[in-house]
Amino acid sequence: xxxxxxxxxPSRAAGVGALLQLLRDGGxxxxxxxxxxTGMGRSTVTLRxxxxxxxxxxxxxxxxxxxxxxxxxxxxxxxxxxxxxxDVGAAHLAIAVTDLSGTVLAEHREPIAIDEGPxxxxxxxxxxxxxxxxxxxxxxPLAGVGVGLxxxxxHATGRPRTxxxxxxxDGADVAGILGATFDVPVLVDNDVDLMALGEHxxxxxxxxxxxxxxxxxxxxxxxxxGGSLVRGADGAAGDxxxxxxxxxxxxxxxxxxxxxLEALASGPALIHALRAAQRPVSTAEDVLALVADGDVxxxxxxxxxxxxxxxxxxxxxxxxxxxxxxxxxxxxAAGSPLFTxxxxxxxxxxxxxxxxxLRVVPSRTEGRAGxxxxxRAVADHVLAPVAVEAMPEV
Amino acid sequence: xxxxxxxxxPSRAAGVGALLQLLRDGGxxxxxxxxxxTGMGRSTVTLRxxxxxxxxxxxxxxxxxxxxxxxxxxxxxxxxxxxxxxDVGAAHLAIAVTDLSGTVLAEHREPIAIDEGPxxxxxxxxxxxxxxxxxxxxxxPLAGVGVGLxxxxxHATGRPRTxxxxxxxDGADVAGILGATFDVPVLVDNDVDLMALGEHxxxxxxxxxxxxxxxxxxxxxxxxxGGSLVRGADGAAGDxxxxxxxxxxxxxxxxxxxxxLEALASGPALIHALRAAQRPVSTAEDVLALVADGDVxxxxxxxxxxxxxxxxxxxxxxxxxxxxxxxxxxxxAAGSPLFTxxxxxxxxxxxxxxxxxLRVVPSRTEGRAGxxxxxRAVADHVLAPVAVEAMPEV
Numbered sequence: 001x002x003x004x005x006x007x008x009x010p011s012r013a014a015g016v017g018a019l020l021q022l023l024r025d026g027g028x029x030x031x032x033x034x035x036x037x038t039g040m041g042r043s044t045v046t047l048r049x050x051x052x053x054x055x056x057x058x059x060x061x062x063x064x065x066x067x068x069x070x071x072x073x074x075x076x077x078x079x080x081x082x083x084x085x086x087d088v089g090a091a092h093l094a095i096a097v098t099d100l101s102g103t104v105l106a107e108h109r110e111p112i113a114i115d116e117g118p119x120x121x122x123x124x125x126x127x128x129x130x131x132x133x134x135x136x137x138x139x140x141p142l143a144g145v146g147v148g149l150x151x152x153x154x155h156a157t158g159r160p161r162t163x164x165x166x167x168x169x170d171g172a173d174v175a176g177i178l179g180a181t182f183d184v185p186v187l188v189d190n191d192v193d194l195m196a197l198g199e200h201x202x203x204x205x206x207x208x209x210x211x212x213x214x215x216x217x218x219x220x221x222x223x224x225x226g227g228s229l230v231r232g233a234d235g236a237a238g239d240x241x242x243x244x245x246x247x248x249x250x251x252x253x254x255x256x257x258x259x260x261l262e263a264l265a266s267g268p269a270l271i272h273a274l275r276a277a278q279r280p281v282s283t284a285e286d287v288l289a290l291v292a293d294g295d296v297x298x299x300x301x302x303x304x305x306x307x308x309x310x311x312x313x314x315x316x317x318x319x320x321x322x323x324x325x326x327x328x329x330x331x332x333a334a335g336s337p338l339f340t341x342x343x344x345x346x347x348x349x350x351x352x353x354x355x356x357x358l359r360v361v362p363s364r365t366e367g368r369a370g371x372x373x374x375x376r377a378v379a380d381h382v383l384a385p386v387a388v389e390a391m392p393e394v
Numbered sequence: 395x396x397x398x399x400x401x402x403x404p405s406r407a408a409g410v411g412a413l414l415q416l417l418r419d420g421g422x423x424x425x426x427x428x429x430x431x432t433g434m435g436r437s438t439v440t441l442r443x444x445x446x447x448x449x450x451x452x453x454x455x456x457x458x459x460x461x462x463x464x465x466x467x468x469x470x471x472x473x474x475x476x477x478x479x480x481d482v483g484a485a486h487l488a489i490a491v492t493d494l495s496g497t498v499l500a501e502h503r504e505p506i507a508i509d510e511g512p513x514x515x516x517x518x519x520x521x522x523x524x525x526x527x528x529x530x531x532x533x534x535p536l537a538g539v540g541v542g543l544x545x546x547x548x549h550a551t552g553r554p555r556t557x558x559x560x561x562x563x564d565g566a567d568v569a570g571i572l573g574a575t576f577d578v579p580v581l582v583d584n585d586v587d588l589m590a591l592g593e594h595x596x597x598x599x600x601x602x603x604x605x606x607x608x609x610x611x612x613x614x615x616x617x618x619x620g621g622s623l624v625r626g627a628d629g630a631a632g633d634x635x636x637x638x639x640x641x642x643x644x645x646x647x648x649x650x651x652x653x654x655l656e657a658l659a660s661g662p663a664l665i666h667a668l669r670a671a672q673r674p675v676s677t678a679e680d681v682l683a684l685v686a687d688g689d690v691x692x693x694x695x696x697x698x699x700x701x702x703x704x705x706x707x708x709x710x711x712x713x714x715x716x717x718x719x720x721x722x723x724x725x726x727a728a729g730s731p732l733f734t735x736x737x738x739x740x741x742x743x744x745x746x747x748x749x750x751x752l753r754v755v756p757s758r759t760e761g762r763a764g765x766x767x768x769x770r771a772v773a774d775h776v777l778a779p780v781a782v783e784a785m786p787e788v
Binding site for chain 1: 555620622625626627628629634641642714716717742743745752
């Protein structure tokens with residue numbers, strides 16, 4: 001059989017996503033820039049750019065007025081779509097509507113109990129999300145929903161996998177339940193993984209190796225290595241809380257082992273130790289208030305928690321060689337006693353090469369790392385070339 | 395100024411690399427397959443394929459003879475180039491000539507002392523490499539040299555960075571010295587990182603999350619996460635040897651700290667402990683012979699080393715959630731006592747979710763993981779689209 005020799009017309013969609021990616025990462029460009037950078041023909045660029053302009057994801061910039069007719073530049077338009085970002089914690093729910101660059105347009109917080117189970121908690125998410133969107137109306141089309149959960153999540157299906165502190169949630173179809181209401185893609189991920197993604201995107205976009213560590217009811221970490229999130233084979237990466245602390249006291253842990261980091265340095269462990277020392281504390285805020293008031297016992301307990309955390313982080317530094325470790329969660333606000341404790345042990349127990357440029361710093365996203373990460377995950381998903389090329393308008 | 399409206403001719407080179415990548419990853423294809431999969435026009439595919447056929451990296455397969463004139467398939471031809479793969483250890487040098495798929499064509503091993511310094515050791519590499527290539531002549535063109543070194547390497551420059559067991563090597567221009575002889579790209583990397591790359595490419599290409607751990611004079615790890623090597627911000631990732639063993643004895647380590655994994659479970663630590671128990675051992679082979687002979691003390695020491703290693707690996711499993719941990723180096727041959735010790739602690743101290751599908755296995759590349767990884771690194775480098783598109787023949 002002879003092969004046909006006619007030249008196929010280039011697919012109209014192929015390359016649209018690549019153009020958008022260029023504009024999203026690198027700022028405004030003229031058509032000539034895009035022809036140069038992609039190697040596509042001018043007519044092809046024009047065809048594809050017209051398709052992108054129709055989606056609203058790209059818009060023409062106003063020309064400069066220095067005389068003549070300057071070539072019009074086009075740029076990515078993050079406000080063309082909205083995202084519903086959801087951060088489900090053990091005891092709180094935070095929801096935000098953002099644009100595609102993570103700018104928060106509206107935000108809502110309420111206390112919850114994760115052990116109410118998925119139906120009840122996700123009903124709260126539906127109600128609060130719908131209210132936020134209604135109050136904002138008219139708003140640009142919703143592109144997707146991003147959800148962080150406080151346990152391991154199977155990335156491919158978005159279902160929680162045997163999450164230890166989420167009774168009733170194992171295998172729950174979170175995406176299906178929320179998708180039925182919002183009718184857009186729903187991405188589900190571990191909450192600390194999303195915090196790492198959010199802090200990285202917002203504060204450290206140029207850093208390749210970063211860890212985000214939360215100290216709260218539990219202790220967990222999100223890992224960025226080589227610029228990408230490390231989820232692990234079962235979505236269980238970053239479980240710092242049940243690593244045995246080298247040299248730590250053999251305190252029993254809720255997991256059945258002894259000497260886990262969580263048993264020594266979590267919020268409940270700190271509160272327990274301070275109560276034993278006759279300090280009337282029952283929340284993280286109480287502990288932080290004592291530290292701020294100069295209570296010596298509280299500062300010392302916070303420093304010890306930092307040392308125990310540092311003993312585990314020293315191993316993480318030897319293993320992963322990050323250049324930034326971000327400490328998040330309420331206790332990060334304890335400041336000096338906590339960070340001094342961490343630094344003492346990390347610097348003593350890690351290779352000099354790995355600590356020479358290492359920074360251990362508090363989170364700079366004001367408790368919004370999880371929301372920003374959820375927004376980022378959705379934006380990355382819906383703006384990926386394969387997704388853009390499948391858009392009905394393109 | 396009006397924009398010109400003529401259609402640029404597509405760059406002749408752009409896309410050549412993408413075609414090669416398809417053929418390298420996915421087996422033989424016809425021109426029609428390539429048109430379908432790339433969305434390029436038929437004449438474009440023909441033009442680019444002709445360029446690839448001229449490089450020899452792609453060749454036409456003999457047509458099947460089931461009648462008619464079947465469309466000719468083309469395939470990647472790994473024997474079109476050779477690679478010099480070099481594995482420099484503390485006390486050994488291994489060199490191989492391979493093809494682009496890591497098939498070993500010739501191999502040489504000799505004892506060295508890494509503290510002879512870079513000039514003397516690299517002179518041995520030059521001599522042995524030249525001899526291997528001369529003996530093979532005529533051979534396909536040399537595409538590159540890959541070198542593994544027993545210390546941290548700055549990936550961008552290929553220079554060792556304050557390597558603890560390599561006196562005289564700090565900042566040495568290994569690539570420059572070898573490049574002057576072989577006149578091809580020289581890639582330099584940490585030896586255990588290359589072992590992880592080699593074992594992964596050869597045995598576990600479908601596995602996304604893997605650790606390769608060597609137990610020898612030192613203890614180190616190479617980490618594959620999400621399918622990619624994790625080198626860390628300073629090329630220092632994977633330094634298992636100086637992580638403090640939770641619950642381990644406070645034995646002094648060469649690094650100045652106490653209780654490091656290397657002080658408890660490395661080759662020298664094992665030999666020291668067995669000598670103290672009146673066993674006349676001085677090499678890994680001696681220790682392995684005792685274990686094979688059923689010496690109870692040797693088996694018990696090996697099991698304890700496994701438990702200490704397991705205590706550190708449990709933290710790695712919680713942190714990275716790999717699905718395979720490969721144990722390499724001479725002591726992996728100790729078999730059951732070592733692996734039983736590792737498994738006991740890893741299974742007890744890691745999350746059930748992270749260990750349910752975890753396998754801890756001996757290396758299956760017969761001491762060649764480092765060479766295979768060096769060959770793989772060079773192949774990935776010289777066959778990357780940007781490199782292929784810059785080839786003078788293309």
